[in-house]
Amino acid sequence: MAFFIGRDRESRRAYGFNEVALVPGDVTMNPDEVDISWKLGKLKFEIPFLAAAMDGVVDTKFAVKMGRLGGLAVLNLDGIQARYDNPKEVLLKVASAPKGKATQMVQEFYKKPIKMKLIAKRIREMKKHNIRTAVSTIPQNALKYGKIAQDAGCDIFVIQSTVTTVKHISTKYDALDFRKFCSSMKIPVIIGNCVTYKAALDLMEAGAAGLLVGVGPGAACTTRGVLGIGVPQVTATVDCAAARDYYYKKSKKYVSIITDGGMDTGGDICKAFASGADAVMIGSAFAKSKEAPGKGYHWGMATPHWNLPRGTRIYVGTSGTLEELLYGPATTDDGTQNLVGALRTSMGSVGARDIKQMQLTELIIAPAIKSEGKIFQKAQRIGMGK
Amino acid sequence: MAFFIGRDRESRRAYGFNEVALVPGDVTMNPDEVDISWKLGKLKFEIPFLAAAMDGVVDTKFAVKMGRLGGLAVLNLDGIQARYDNPKEVLLKVASAPKGKATQMVQEFYKKPIKMKLIAKRIREMKKHNIRTAVSTIPQNALKYGKIAQDAGCDIFVIQSTVTTVKHISTKYDALDFRKFCSSMKIPVIIGNCVTYKAALDLMEAGAAGLLVGVGPGAACTTRGVLGIGVPQVTATVDCAAARDYYYKKSKKYVSIITDGGMDTGGDICKAFASGADAVMIGSAFAKSKEAPGKGYHWGMATPHWNLPRGTRIYVGTSGTLEELLYGPATTDDGTQNLVGALRTSMGSVGARDIKQMQLTELIIAPAIKSEGKIFQKAQRIGMGK
Amino acid sequence: MAFFIGRDRESRRAYGFNEVALVPGDVTMNPDEVDISWKLGKLKFEIPFLAAAMDGVVDTKFAVKMGRLGGLAVLNLDGIQARYDNPKEVLLKVASAPKGKATQMVQEFYKKPIKMKLIAKRIREMKKHNIRTAVSTIPQNALKYGKIAQDAGCDIFVIQSTVTTVKHISTKYDALDFRKFCSSMKIPVIIGNCVTYKAALDLMEAGAAGLLVGVGPGAACTTRGVLGIGVPQVTATVDCAAARDYYYKKSKKYVSIITDGGMDTGGDICKAFASGADAVMIGSAFAKSKEAPGKGYHWGMATPHWNLPRGTRIYVGTSGTLEELLYGPATTDDGTQNLVGALRTSMGSVGARDIKQMQLTELIIAPAIKSEGKIFQKAQRIGMGK
């Protein structure tokens, strides 16, 4: 259905997590028997969860824990970890900065130059624990860091910026040639972020093994407010998954779609898979783990931008170990714990045997905001200080 | 009308109570003369209200009162009542638990094993007062408890889980054969919960006498947040009622549709009937009665889940006797008291002579949220502590 | 466009004031030169404003003031005015009742029987000031009071209940025969409330001179919460105005459409006319006048219902004289003062020369809720106690 936002100007309606819901199946399954594994190229993972390359979420210790639990954490090469020999104390300063000063302090800390030797060192710190490792950088630094990472034993290389396209126009600098870069690397390359069918298809044809989907939806991200840009994640994931399916049909190469950002609860995560995701990348929810280096705080990769920060330091608190967040038992009922259990139970309830079936389950449009009464009940509880 | 949530992905729009409203009729009726009785199989009830099988709502005393007032209360066999000889003191502990600890405490109390002899005892406690009795359990326990309950004189057996389907796949355990179970029982079996046409039809064909409709809408339920699953009650009821009508045409057997959950006020209840319900099952609203064992608190059946709780202890307070809640006089004007009177008045205003006519009355789509001004007026009153 | 709220169940979308907006005209007019007069039968009024028959809004003194300012106030015959010799002190008690007790106190005061001689007395009190007078009662009392009011010199008789239809079914009492009643009266009869094309047409054919349009939209009314019934005022007014136009074509008799309730600001009032109203009936906004007997409080006519109250005592405060509310100057900018000036200016801006042209001006669908930012700005101001 087409809508018009004005004279002769047609527009699509895009949907976010809070606007849709899953429909129970006519057949259900034992949650313990659903298969939630996924593959990136030839690498198979037990659980389809990635931890976002954010300094408040992933350090080497966190990555080791995540790897052991069956998932994958991505270490940010453009942040604190590769700038400071002792990142811990810097992270502590950010966490304890007063509210109004946080963005400026983050900007300040990120001015210190990257040390190339720290890149290899961090990867080896993780690799010696026999886990799969992944590191992330922006397109401008990919050529510089890619080889170093690969030689240090890294398993997956991630290139990520707010909006990434195969074709980037500039007369002042050379844009990264993704096709050349991917074919030069021996390890799989994940590229992001994108949200449209065409951009996704271009990146697949350039050789990406996986795509990060999401522009502007994350809790620590203010891209939509600052730039006006943002495609809600349900529509973005559906569109990029359609590109994946088309590309697979044509080339027989399966490029994984990783929904990145905007998922607050297990419910949102389940909806991402139902929209077509092969895996999800999580920031805020993992920042709440005891293992997260941000000590209950986290911030996006565009936060330190010196001239136009687009992200904010967010306080999420600490609510349990990473293992509890992933596998339970949940001690709260708000959908932020036992994410693996939630995914399994949801798949059982809709009757999806594996992620591929989950991608095809029915989604209905059903706004989350319930009765007026309930909203004010909540407001009242808040207003009364509890 | 079809909507697209992304490339080649069509989706239905589903509606909840707060999005619709009843339209006054062109003919009106004297409210005292409308007929609100309903039938479950051959059992006729004066009023179409069931009390939900929640431990904070129904104990044996409550059930007796409800039966005398013309309705039906369902006793939960998987909770406190069949685990403790003296459930009262356990319920008191839950009610007085500090806010942050409630879910964990509930989880703890529900670890104590069920005592089979308590099941028969509770039913007999109710039955000796000459009322209709109903008990509820999950599918896994139906075979175990069904015979006991029937032999103890129970009138109706309820099988209930978050999502119930005739076909459940597992290689680890045997799923309940609903068809076999229903035909083995001499008393009518109500099964729930379901929300779709197909699942409802399957359960009808398996022999259900009534269906509970509702997944994820209740105030004490967080299924949608945790699992992403939830179909708003207007659409769920319309769809399951359509299955009922189709099945009746085909088989001449009338299976009652009982909308379960998500109704906060008399207005919501009226809308459930206008969506096609034969009866409604109420939790929160009855938890407010003086007779409710939760003393102003209640919690869902998925709250005690040891690994993935999906429900929360909610404080609703105590606002009147069950008789006042059902028959008035109302001392407040917010639609939470005199629910029978509200249903009668509403039916009179739309000109519905009985529940079957009420099921056909016009519903319009009309979002409840009124002017911005009013929202902030309300917020202001809250903010000012009044 | 048709929507489906479930399988085979079609539904209309209805709209309220906050969902629409007026569009500026391609031609504009000098506001001082637009004609805002209207007629009820042969009675012409300078301004299209009626004051609602609510005890907190209209007493005889208020009615006199309103009449002198060009409008029409309706006195409630079923309330305090005809039950008490000295209504002032009763009203004062309601105004000073503690919040939780107000509904009950109102219920109590309305138990005192009506004194027939007070009806004539109140009308004469108004009539001696040479203004047009109107009184209101419920259908059950119309036969009893109609003749008395007419004989006392009343100009207009109003029959009003939550939902009024020509055909009302009861075996226990005789419903009012509107056709007979209207033809027996020598003064014009306004009937309400209705919201649908068919019900409006029926009432017109029964002889109504004007119709009150609105079920469930007023600030002091909780009909939608209690009964689930409510049609947003834009759609209700458009539909009843369509009935008026059809009936006029057929019979050459013009029956005035008076939108009643739900208008908080001048903007809402302007939208009522743009939806097809000939006049508006105002409650809350006039309760704020210094002349209102409720001293800043008011309550609906269904509030005193002994068994199912559907209305609440609302505090609106006192913000100016009735003359200021109608003609300005406004000392605030929130659209609650200088309502006549607002209507004139709005008509000038859309280029409507008179009410008939205003009824045809363009309305767009444009939800009032603006940017997320603004909502929270407002919430913040509230939260900060300012």
Place this chain on the structure above:
Amino acid sequence: MAFFIGRDRESRRAYGFNEVALVPGDVTMNPDEVDISWKLGKLKFEIPFLAAAMDGVVDTKFAVKMGRLGGLAVLNLDGIQARYDNPKEVLLKVASAPKGKATQMVQEFYKKPIKMKLIAKRIREMKKHNIRTAVSTIPQNALKYGKIAQDAGCDIFVIQSTVTTVKHISTKYDALDFRKFCSSMKIPVIIGNCVTYKAALDLMEAGAAGLLVGVGPGAACTTRGVLGIGVPQVTATVDCAAARDYYYKKSKKYVSIITDGGMDTGGDICKAFASGADAVMIGSAFAKSKEAPGKGYHWGMATPHWNLPRGTRIYVGTSGTLEELLYGPATTDDGTQNLVGALRTSMGSVGARDIKQMQLTELIIAPAIKSEGKIFQKAQRIGMGK
């Protein structure tokens, strides 16, 4: 797609900034290389930003700064600047007025008559700094001030009222003949405000060099609440831009579309260009600059209306110099600083080489309100005083 708001009454859906979002391009660009210049007739400006003719935003000093930074500030001829020899102290009084008294005080200050000699003086004060100057007045004063302004060296003349149309009907006064006025002026004339295709086309044919688009959307404007009139800015801009394109095709004269009001953040500004704007006029955002004479307060031009004020004094605070607001570096991440940088980055991300390409970029419909959870998180932060 057409909607019906009632029987036989069709209505368009109009969209505002918060309901749409930009979609990243398939090609991206280096933000430093996008061209954001624009032209008004033959005058070229480096940046497409105008400061609104509001007394709290623009005085002569502010205008000089704005001109030097590449933009254009418009001085209000109907306000404080042309009424008082020393406007500074009057502005200070408004800023320090207690909240409840502000509107009345503003009404009072604007009663002092305009001094004609101050008009020329103010223009010369600005002109001697070698910047482009613009002044604004209402249609009634255009003939009186136009010549004076032009002779004083003014570069651009602005005629502005809430709703301006070529045809205005009055028998009491002579409406301004725009066609005659424009052809009599040697400098370009900007006229506003309008929001519809037809009104825009009429004003173009009358000789406008630019049009101000926006009725009722600004933060300091309460037109929609008071008069019911208001067209959301996305639809208004799309429609007026369509008129511009049609008029250019026909006449080869390019009339600039300047979106005026309702833009809170860089994101909103980017969406205005994507809707078809050639430039934007900003009030609130510039009132936050250190150079703004309102000292953190501002108010609309309809605020001083003696009888029907439609605007309010708003406190926005002071957050940086005008240069920082325009060019950064931003010290916050909420999209209110470095507006030029935001526009450039946004254009780079959607792959727009210049404003004309930006006008054609894809907009999707995507409501800003995210998950229920997030709203209450925010509310909670507010409630907790943080």
